[in-house]
Amino acid sequence: MTTLDPVEVFRQEASDLFEALEGALLDLGSRPDDRELIDTAFRALHTIKGSGAMFGFDKVAAFTHEFETAFDQVRKGEISVSKDLISVALSAKDYIRALIEAPExxxxxxxxxILDELRRFVAPAAAVVPAEAPSAAAAAAVAPTAAAARSRGWQLHIEFDRDVLRNGSNPLDYLDDLRKLGTAFATARTEDVPLLDELEPELCFLKWDVTLNSDCDRAAIDDVFMFVQDEMVLSCEPLTDAGAEVETAIEAPAPVIAAPPLAPSAPEAAAPLRPEPEKPAAAPAKSKGDEQRRFDDKGLATVRVQAQRLDELMDRVGELVIAQARLSQLAATTDDISIKAIAEEIERLAAGLRDTTMGARMVPIGSLFGRFRRLVHDLSRDLGKPVDFVTSGEDTELDKTMIERLADPLVHLIRNAIDHGIEDTASRAAAGKTEIGRIEIAAIHSGAQVLVTVRDNGAGLNAARIRAKAEEQGLIQPGAVLSDDDVHQLLFQPGFSTAQTISTLSGRGVGMDVVKRTIDAMRGSIDISTQPGRGTTVTLRLPLTLAIIEGLLIRVGEGRYIIPLAAVEECAELSAEEERVRGRDFLNMRGDLVPFLRLRDLFDVAGQPDRHQKIIIASSGETRVGLIADQIIGSHQSVIKSLSKLHSDVTMFSGATILGDGSAALILDVAQLLAIGANVGDGKHLNEAA
Structure with missing residues (x-):
């Protein structure tokens, strides 16, 4: 088993911390007095600083220390949260991320x-303390006299959980933080440290006894350990005669068995508990292997696994499903009961393994939604348009591969909604709207699909303006009859833009066509609805996964094809009358005219069609098309295999799969067939549409 680079593990952990930090900072903009948000931000900073120092990211630790100082004063109520402070804090977070991901x-x-801006907020609070009135801790540090030493103090016993290092915390950092409260002496207790051949370097076996000479209260000590209280045992007893104990410690420190950096000498009583930490050669922050055990917000144990391993596992499960289908087909040809029983058992186990593996790949879409809060915040500031960002359905789960591909399309849709949809403040006031615009993004399961909607309360789409621009660019003929939905779909044409001027955000017609291509590649579709003056809603219809689909297996001539079952609305037999009329392009389905495609003609299949042909009604949103095939074989669980680059110009198929007999079947791209069906409805020749 390969072992991950500890530095790479730190980068992965830091990525999660940055998400938590950014979310807390953005929430503080609307809830500046929320103590829990402040603690969340401070906790993230403190962990980044400690872990950064542990893994040799000294610049990260130093910069984050300054950042943490500002938020420590926010935590103590010495600095109030403002929009300017949050803006600088977000910039500081971006800089720390850059120091970790690309330090060179x-x-x-x-x-x-950025630090100068942070100090501008910290300086006024620091200036409140008179220069001629040093703190008791500072006085003790400068001159540790008997009078200073007789101030009230604490005797502490500190015992961290063994896994504290794996969880990203450094006990020595907390001991250093104690020194900020006053003069402190620490003695490491080593009775639990095992022999060298039994020692696990990722675990913490040390305990500490600390004498703290400070007039602080117990709450101040608890604040030092507030982020690891669940990972330690802390006992505090007030010193009844602190002076004698501290003077003894200064003049003749007790012998320390281990951890020399924690044992100060007499002349250095006010020095740090330990010198600057050395860079460890390899101090992994997690257990051996490629996983890290943790607990989610429901208290359930979770394991971090490389995404590549999940992909490999999914590939193996796909191969198993194909082999199981072949076994089932062979078992159907034999009369041996034992072979049939084994085939059924393997089919059951393979189905369970498939569902479990696919479940492991499913992640809440809320992890994606959280990325857009910063985008909305920055665009709102840059464009001078106050915008509220609202999300719902964050717990809706989607295949991780789908979420990765969905990020860019949603970025384009949100940018367009703010830039083109949301009006400026004056225009909204003139229209009787609220001053603040609104962007909503939601996700919901709908059968075998996930619907992701992006909705704004802006001006809506101007169909006349879109049409005029399309005619100007030659995309449509002047006077062509188009429905509103057809006009809206023009927005996805390459190079199309209704912007009057070119800016850093829009005007070059790049973006919406990327959205269309990406969603088509994901076997999804896009619906647009708009109300002039009230806003626009864009709905993305996506399959739950790209790895395995339930399909309808059909035969056209000697070839077999798969239609994604989620797109199949109904199946029927083509009547003799409809079969005889070859020049007609529509079927009458219970009063509705549906354009149809003869797949034999579309695929240029030789020979005579079957006597009783079948029609499959496929749909996406409000669009429907009939597909005429020779035979409907039945449902089939399909493991999707991508087509080679040699077939990149084939648009009617989205992939291929292996059938139980080892032969291949192409998977039809329903979105492309719907587009061809629409062209048939416009009177275009079938081959031209194809």
Missing amino acids: GTDSIIGDA
């Missing part, structure tokens, strides 16, 4: 400028 490419001048 970061500009220290930018970092210094």
Whole structure:
């Protein structure tokens, strides 16, 4: 088993911390007095600083320390949260991320400028303390006299959980933080440290006894350990005669068995508990292997696994499903009861393994929604349009591969909604709307699909303006009869834009066509609805997964094809009358005219069609098309295999699968067939449409 690079593990952990930090900072903009949000931000900063120092990211630790100082004063109520502070804090977070992900490419001048902005907020609070009135801790540090030492103190016993290092915390950092409360002496207790051949370097076996000379209260000590209270045992007893104990410690420190950096000498009583930490050669922050055990918000144990391993597992399960289908087909040809029983048992086990593996790949879409809060915040600021961002359905689960591909399309849709949809403040006031615009993004399960909607309360789409621009660019003929939905779909044409001027956000017609191509590649579809003056809603219809689909297996001539079952609305037999009329392009389905495609003609299949042909009604949204095939074989669980680059120009198929007999079947791209069906309805020749 390969072992991950500890530094790479730190980067992965830091990515989660950055998400938590950014979310807390953005929430503080609307809830500046929320103590829990402040603690969340401070906790993330403290962990990044400690872990950064542990893994040799000294610049990260130093920069984050300054950042943490500002938020420590926010936590103590010395600095109030403002929009300016949050803006600088977000920039500081971006700079820390850059220091971790690309340290060679970061500009220290930018970092210094950000720190200067942070110090501008910290300085007024620091100036409140008179220079001639040093704290008791400072006085003790400068001159540890007997009078200073007789101030009230604490005797502490500190015992961390063994897994504290794996969880990203460094006990020595907390001991250093104790020193900020006053003069402190720590003695490491080593009775639980095992022999060298039994020692696991990822575990913490040390305990500490600390004498703290400070007039602080117990709450101040608890604040030092507030983020690891669930991972330690802390006992505090007030010192009845602190002076004698501290003077003894200064003049003749007790011998320390281990951890020399924690044992100060007499002349250095006010020095840090330990010198600057050395960079460890390899201090992994997690257990051996490629996983890390943790607990979610419901208290359930979770394991971090490389995405590549999940992909490999899904590939193996796909191969198993194909082999199981072949076994079932062979078992159907024999009369041996034992072979049939084994085939049924393997089919049951394979189905369970498939469902479990697919479940492991499913992640809440809320992890994607959280990324857009910063996008909305920055666009709102840059465009001068106050915008509220509202999300719902964050618990809706989607295949991780789908979520990765969905990020860019949603970015384009949100940018367009704010730039083109949401009006400026003056226009909204003139229209009798609220000053603040609104962007809503939601996800919900609908059968075998997930619907993701992006809705704004802006001006809506101007169909006349879109049509005029399309005629100007030659996309449609002047006077062509188009439905509103057809006009809206013009937005997805390459190079199409209704922007009057080119800006950093829009005007070049790049973006919406990317959205269309990406969603089509995901076997999804896009619906647009709009109300002039009230807003626009864009709905993305997506399959739950890209790995395995339930399909309808059909035969056309000697070839077999798969239609995604989620797109199949109904099946029927083609009547003799409809079969005889070859020049007609529509079927009458209970009073509704549905365009149809003869797949034999579309695929240029030789020979005579079967006597009783079948029609499959496929749909996406409000669009329907009939597909005429020779035979409907039945449902089939299909493991999708991508087509090679040699077939990149084939648009009617989205992939292929292996059938139980080892032969291949192409998977029809329903979105492309619907487009061809629409062209048939416009009177275009079938081959031209194809």
